[in-house]
Amino acid sequence: MRTGTETLGQRVAHLGLAVMTAIILAFLVAPILIIVPLSFSSGSFFYYPLPGFSLRWYEDFFASSFWLPSVWNSLLVGTAATILATLLGTLAALGLWRTRFPGQGLLLALLISPMVVPVIIIAVGVYFAFAPAGLTDGYAGLILAHTTLAAPFVVVTVLATLSGFDRTLLRAAASLGARPLTTARRVMLPLILPGVLSGAVFAFAVSFDEVVVALLIAGPGQRTLPRQMFSGINDNISLTITAAATMLIGISLAFMVFVGWLQRRSERLRQAK
């Protein structure tokens, strides 16, 4: 609405809007950033000013008998769930894209519904079904449940990449004598790869942040990092948890930058074709 001929009132309104936006964005970002310096405190209080800098809370994190195993558990469950979800989600997206059939919208809604169904219902359902099968208190149950939660994210991202995919490329490859499998590998895969990869990152992030299912079905041996943080807040909270949080913020930032890069790349590819 910048027209060059702004009245004073409009300029005041613009300024007010800018200030308001700044405050709201600060509300969004500040609470996250404010815990980062705390994790480097040499004291043990949860407030500023810091008495001095030290790495004692990181030492505490890596020396403890429960934080580090929880990281390994999260990595194990996250990786397995990501592989499964990416495989299943990509195949589902390709299937939905290739063919048209009645009830397709309903099927898509169903495939995506784990994203909207409250996690507690999924967790309780899985707990109810897995307990008699002996799948609780083990990695298998947790991995399967996380795959369920993560797969829809892969479906959505891959479908988004496919929506810009030019089907004539497939026919061109076929007319040049490529076999279907070769076409899939040499033409299709490179083009949808950004979507598959961002789907995989989303899937990993979902599993890496999941706590409700872990609360219900994981045994003491499968405590994941979010599960450990949950009890870390509940029991007696120490600054070690801010060290854990700071490292998680770093990981989230890396994911975010990676997905942003993939999306830009995918758009460039689309424009180049």
Added chain:
Amino acid sequence: MLPLFLFLLASFIAPIAAMLARGVTDADVARILPQVTAELRRWNGRDLPQESAYGALIADIRAAREAGTLASAATRLNYDVAGYRTLMFATGRALSGELAGSARETLLAIDPKWGERESWNALRRAAGPITDFYLLAALDLRHDANDAIVGSPPEQSVFRDVLGRTLWISGVVTLMCLLLGYPVAFFIARQPPMRASILLFLVLLPFWTSLLVRTVAWVVLLQREGILNNLLLSLGLVTEPIRMIYNRFAVYVAMVHVLLPFMVLPLYAVMKGISPTFVRAAWSLGASPATAFRRVYLPQTLPGVGAGCLMVFIQALGYYITPALVGGADDQMISYFIAFYASKTVNWGMAAALSIMLLAATLALYAVYNRLVGIDKMRLG
């Protein structure tokens, strides 16, 4: 798509369906006490049951006591009528000796409650296979001795409060997200591309940050010995720490913080596509900025408002972790009670009935979202 469909069928749809079925079925009592439940299906419910039902009950209780299954039947009956558990166990113990007289006289001698219609009615209501007991209980309703539906006794009436509170908190959070998200999206949509992408990064950062990290942040900020209280104390604004956590305030603040990006992003997407020429045309036709905004701009953003509000409201309904960590006992939402009944008291019927309510509300809103926005247009990050 077949593999994922089959996988979801096995790991998602079937488990949830099986769990939800527990909310409308009653299998335990009929399995454990088969003879008396069969007798009671033939009973008219008005007079006391006939002698054969008393005999069947004695046989069933003895068998169940031997098999060690009496407790789970007693627990189910106790949900309906307080004290039923004690009644069943006392009866079981007393029946271990030899019987004297008729079955009816024996039972009445053990406990006069066996001469009350209500005891038998509760047994009949639990005989299954289909029951409305849990669903009614989730609405603070029950069947009375005459089978009419009446309100639950006040000490058991918590669920209407919980349902109302869940809707209220979700509504307040959605409204606050809209009030905060609208100006932010409006401002960002008006910036040159470079600045807009930096500002969007600030919105996306919390979106990507772990929910647990954000909740930890609010605990650190709001707790008694936390950053905010310390700041207020050192500025001399307060003389003693204010209670800012484990109450409704903390739940609102933390939930708005977590859900705000889900409001800003769809609003931004819609606002970005609105050409400024419409508003300029309105101005040139003599509309004041306020009128141009209200009559021309605002209506065009309504799809974004609808999408954002639905997305935030749907997610807020199912919130569990955030209220559990920063809320007090009176701020827990329906998810907390589902988890409570599933894992603490192992009352699957109640957990399932509450899940049915939550799932029905969520899916109805999901259908509206699908109609308005289209799930295929759901945006991520």
